[in-house]
Amino acid sequence: MPTTAETLARTGGQPISRILFSEEQIAARVAELGEQIARDIPEGEDILVLGLLKGSFIFLSDLVRQIKRPIEVDFLIASSYGTGTESSGEVKLLYARQASIEGKHVVLVEDIVDSGTTLNRLIPILQQRGPRSLEICALLHKHIAQNVVKEARWVGFDCPQEFVIGYGLDHSEKYRNLPFVGVIQP
Numbered sequence: 001m002p003t004t005a006e007t008l009a010r011t012g013g014q015p016i017s018r019i020l021f022s023e024e025q026i027a028a029r030v031a032e033l034g035e036q037i038a039r040d041i042p043e044g045e046d047i048l049v050l051g052l053l054k055g056s057f058i059f060l061s062d063l064v065r066q067i068k069r070p071i072e073v074d075f076l077i078a079s080s081y082g083t084g085t086e087s088s089g090e091v092k093l094l095y096a097r098q099a100s101i102e103g104k105h106v107v108l109v110e111d112i113v114d115s116g117t118t119l120n121r122l123i124p125i126l127q128q129r130g131p132r133s134l135e136i137c138a139l140l141h142k143h144i145a146q147n148v149v150k151e152a153r154w155v156g157f158d159c160p161q162e163f164v165i166g167y168g169l170d171h172s173e174k175y176r177n178l179p180f181v182g183v184i185q186p
Protein backbone atom coordinates (compact mmCIF):
# COMPACT_ATOMS: atom_id res chain seq x y z
CA MET A 1 0.00 0.00 0.00
CA PRO A 2 1.55 3.37 -0.99
CA THR A 3 2.00 6.02 1.67
CA THR A 4 -0.14 9.14 1.60
CA ALA A 5 2.86 11.14 0.39
CA GLU A 6 3.48 8.72 -2.49
CA THR A 7 -0.19 8.83 -3.41
CA LEU A 8 -0.27 12.61 -3.44
CA ALA A 9 2.88 12.69 -5.56
CA ARG A 10 1.34 10.34 -8.14
CA THR A 11 -1.90 12.37 -8.29
CA GLY A 12 -0.08 15.64 -8.83
CA GLY A 13 -1.09 16.90 -5.42
CA GLN A 14 -4.79 16.22 -5.84
CA PRO A 15 -5.80 14.10 -2.90
CA ILE A 16 -7.78 10.97 -3.34
CA SER A 17 -10.42 10.00 -0.79
CA ARG A 18 -9.21 6.45 -0.40
CA ILE A 19 -7.63 3.51 -2.14
CA LEU A 20 -10.29 0.99 -3.13
CA PHE A 21 -8.11 -1.77 -4.54
CA SER A 22 -4.37 -1.84 -3.94
CA GLU A 23 -1.72 -2.88 -6.43
CA GLU A 24 -1.32 -6.19 -4.59
CA GLN A 25 -5.07 -6.91 -4.47
CA ILE A 26 -5.39 -6.17 -8.18
CA ALA A 27 -2.42 -8.39 -9.09
CA ALA A 28 -3.86 -11.31 -7.11
CA ARG A 29 -7.32 -10.93 -8.63
CA VAL A 30 -6.02 -10.51 -12.18
CA ALA A 31 -4.06 -13.76 -11.79
CA GLU A 32 -7.29 -15.52 -10.75
CA LEU A 33 -9.17 -14.07 -13.70
CA GLY A 34 -6.48 -15.22 -16.12
CA GLU A 35 -6.63 -18.74 -14.70
CA GLN A 36 -10.43 -18.79 -14.92
CA ILE A 37 -10.44 -17.67 -18.54
CA ALA A 38 -7.83 -20.26 -19.51
CA ARG A 39 -9.88 -22.94 -17.72
CA ASP A 40 -13.33 -21.90 -19.01
CA ILE A 41 -12.53 -21.81 -22.72
CA PRO A 42 -12.18 -25.28 -24.27
CA GLU A 43 -8.61 -26.52 -24.67
CA GLY A 44 -7.09 -26.18 -28.14
CA GLU A 45 -9.59 -23.60 -29.40
CA ASP A 46 -8.68 -20.12 -30.58
CA ILE A 47 -8.91 -17.28 -28.07
CA LEU A 48 -8.86 -13.63 -29.07
CA VAL A 49 -8.57 -11.13 -26.23
CA LEU A 50 -9.95 -7.77 -27.31
CA GLY A 51 -9.16 -4.73 -25.19
CA LEU A 52 -11.44 -1.73 -25.41
CA LEU A 53 -9.28 1.39 -25.38
CA LYS A 54 -8.32 3.38 -23.66
CA GLY A 55 -9.42 2.39 -20.20
CA SER A 56 -8.54 -1.31 -20.45
CA PHE A 57 -4.91 -0.94 -21.53
CA ILE A 58 -3.24 -1.64 -18.18
CA PHE A 59 -5.71 -4.33 -17.10
CA LEU A 60 -5.39 -6.01 -20.49
CA SER A 61 -1.60 -6.06 -20.41
CA ASP A 62 -1.57 -7.69 -16.97
CA LEU A 63 -4.45 -10.06 -17.75
CA VAL A 64 -3.01 -11.54 -20.94
CA ARG A 65 0.17 -12.52 -19.08
CA GLN A 66 -1.98 -14.54 -16.70
CA ILE A 67 -3.81 -16.48 -19.43
CA LYS A 68 -1.22 -19.20 -19.75
CA ARG A 69 -2.09 -20.67 -23.12
CA PRO A 70 -1.77 -19.44 -26.73
CA ILE A 71 -3.95 -16.41 -27.40
CA GLU A 72 -4.24 -13.52 -29.82
CA VAL A 73 -4.50 -9.95 -28.57
CA ASP A 74 -6.08 -7.01 -30.31
CA PHE A 75 -7.77 -3.74 -29.48
CA LEU A 76 -10.99 -1.93 -30.17
CA ILE A 77 -11.39 1.80 -30.36
CA ALA A 78 -14.99 2.92 -30.20
CA SER A 79 -16.59 6.30 -30.27
CA SER A 80 -20.08 7.58 -29.65
CA TYR A 81 -21.15 9.92 -32.37
CA GLY A 82 -23.99 12.30 -33.09
CA THR A 83 -24.48 15.97 -33.72
CA GLY A 84 -22.94 18.70 -31.59
CA THR A 85 -22.81 17.70 -27.96
CA GLU A 86 -25.72 15.27 -28.25
CA SER A 87 -24.81 11.64 -28.67
CA SER A 88 -26.92 9.81 -31.21
CA GLY A 89 -26.77 6.76 -28.99
CA GLU A 90 -24.80 4.87 -31.59
CA VAL A 91 -21.26 3.60 -31.44
CA LYS A 92 -18.82 3.62 -34.29
CA LEU A 93 -15.85 1.29 -34.25
CA LEU A 94 -12.87 3.42 -35.20
CA TYR A 95 -10.54 0.44 -35.22
CA ALA A 96 -11.44 -3.24 -35.31
CA ARG A 97 -9.80 -5.88 -37.47
CA GLN A 98 -12.75 -7.40 -39.30
CA ALA A 99 -11.15 -10.77 -40.05
CA SER A 100 -9.87 -11.43 -36.57
CA ILE A 101 -13.14 -12.28 -34.81
CA GLU A 102 -14.88 -14.99 -36.85
CA GLY A 103 -14.81 -18.47 -35.35
CA LYS A 104 -12.85 -17.46 -32.28
CA HIS A 105 -13.63 -17.33 -28.59
CA VAL A 106 -13.58 -13.58 -28.07
CA VAL A 107 -12.91 -12.16 -24.61
CA LEU A 108 -13.87 -8.49 -24.58
CA VAL A 109 -11.89 -6.71 -21.86
CA GLU A 110 -13.32 -3.65 -20.11
CA ASP A 111 -11.86 -1.71 -17.21
CA ILE A 112 -15.30 -0.91 -15.79
CA VAL A 113 -18.96 -1.60 -16.47
CA ASP A 114 -20.82 1.49 -15.28
CA SER A 115 -24.13 2.29 -17.00
CA GLY A 116 -23.59 -0.61 -19.41
CA THR A 117 -24.11 1.68 -22.39
CA THR A 118 -20.78 0.95 -24.03
CA LEU A 119 -21.20 -2.82 -23.92
CA ASN A 120 -24.87 -2.67 -24.93
CA ARG A 121 -23.81 -0.91 -28.09
CA LEU A 122 -20.68 -2.90 -28.84
CA ILE A 123 -21.86 -6.46 -28.22
CA PRO A 124 -24.39 -6.55 -31.10
CA ILE A 125 -21.77 -5.13 -33.48
CA LEU A 126 -19.25 -7.82 -32.50
CA GLN A 127 -21.85 -10.61 -32.54
CA GLN A 128 -22.55 -9.81 -36.18
CA ARG A 129 -18.95 -10.72 -36.99
CA GLY A 130 -19.46 -14.38 -36.16
CA PRO A 131 -17.34 -15.14 -33.10
CA ARG A 132 -17.50 -18.72 -31.84
CA SER A 133 -18.30 -17.20 -28.45
CA LEU A 134 -18.24 -13.69 -27.06
CA GLU A 135 -17.74 -13.08 -23.35
CA ILE A 136 -16.91 -10.03 -21.25
CA CYS A 137 -14.15 -9.72 -18.68
CA ALA A 138 -14.39 -6.54 -16.59
CA LEU A 139 -12.03 -5.50 -13.83
CA LEU A 140 -14.71 -3.44 -12.07
CA HIS A 141 -18.49 -3.66 -12.13
CA LYS A 142 -20.86 -1.15 -10.56
CA HIS A 143 -23.91 -3.42 -10.93
CA ILE A 144 -26.19 -0.53 -11.83
CA ALA A 145 -26.59 -1.34 -15.50
CA GLN A 146 -30.09 -2.33 -16.48
CA ASN A 147 -31.32 -4.23 -19.53
CA VAL A 148 -27.81 -5.32 -20.44
CA VAL A 149 -27.56 -7.32 -23.65
CA LYS A 150 -24.92 -9.55 -22.04
CA GLU A 151 -23.67 -9.95 -18.48
CA ALA A 152 -19.94 -9.99 -17.83
CA ARG A 153 -18.75 -13.57 -17.35
CA TRP A 154 -15.60 -12.67 -15.41
CA VAL A 155 -15.53 -9.72 -12.97
CA GLY A 156 -12.59 -8.61 -10.87
CA PHE A 157 -14.26 -6.53 -8.19
CA ASP A 158 -17.66 -5.08 -7.36
CA CYS A 159 -17.27 -1.31 -7.49
CA PRO A 160 -19.13 1.25 -5.34
CA GLN A 161 -21.11 4.07 -6.98
CA GLU A 162 -18.24 6.51 -6.85
CA PHE A 163 -15.89 8.11 -9.34
CA VAL A 164 -12.89 5.82 -9.52
CA ILE A 165 -9.48 6.46 -11.05
CA GLY A 166 -6.24 4.61 -11.61
CA TYR A 167 -5.08 1.36 -13.23
CA GLY A 168 -6.26 2.68 -16.60
CA LEU A 169 -9.25 4.69 -15.41
CA ASP A 170 -9.05 8.45 -15.88
CA HIS A 171 -10.41 11.74 -14.68
CA SER A 172 -10.13 14.21 -17.56
CA GLU A 173 -7.48 11.89 -19.06
CA LYS A 174 -5.28 11.99 -15.95
CA TYR A 175 -4.45 9.35 -13.32
CA ARG A 176 -4.57 6.33 -15.66
CA ASN A 177 -1.00 5.56 -14.54
CA LEU A 178 -1.82 5.09 -10.86
CA PRO A 179 -0.99 1.49 -9.91
CA PHE A 180 -4.09 1.18 -7.70
CA VAL A 181 -7.81 1.99 -8.06
CA GLY A 182 -8.90 4.87 -5.87
CA VAL A 183 -11.74 7.31 -5.31
CA ILE A 184 -11.01 10.89 -6.24
CA GLN A 185 -12.16 13.61 -3.88
CA PRO A 186 -15.02 15.61 -5.31
Ligand code: PRP
Nearest residue numbers: 053054055111112113114115116117118
Ligand atom coordinates in the same frame (compact mmCIF):
# COMPACT_ATOMS: atom_id res chain seq x y z
C1 PRP B 1 -15.23 4.25 -19.83
C2 PRP B 1 -14.72 2.87 -19.51
C3 PRP B 1 -15.72 1.97 -20.15
C4 PRP B 1 -17.00 2.79 -20.13
C5 PRP B 1 -17.94 2.28 -19.07
O1 PRP B 1 -14.73 4.58 -21.09
O2 PRP B 1 -13.42 2.66 -19.99
O3 PRP B 1 -15.37 1.67 -21.48
O4 PRP B 1 -16.63 4.14 -19.84
O5 PRP B 1 -19.06 3.08 -18.92
P1 PRP B 1 -20.53 2.64 -19.32
O6 PRP B 1 -20.77 1.26 -18.77
O7 PRP B 1 -21.38 3.69 -18.62
O8 PRP B 1 -20.67 2.68 -20.81
P2 PRP B 1 -14.63 6.09 -21.62
O9 PRP B 1 -15.75 6.33 -22.58
O10 PRP B 1 -14.53 7.04 -20.46
O11 PRP B 1 -13.31 6.07 -22.46
P3 PRP B 1 -11.84 5.60 -22.05
O12 PRP B 1 -11.88 4.09 -21.97
O13 PRP B 1 -11.00 6.08 -23.17
O14 PRP B 1 -11.48 6.23 -20.72
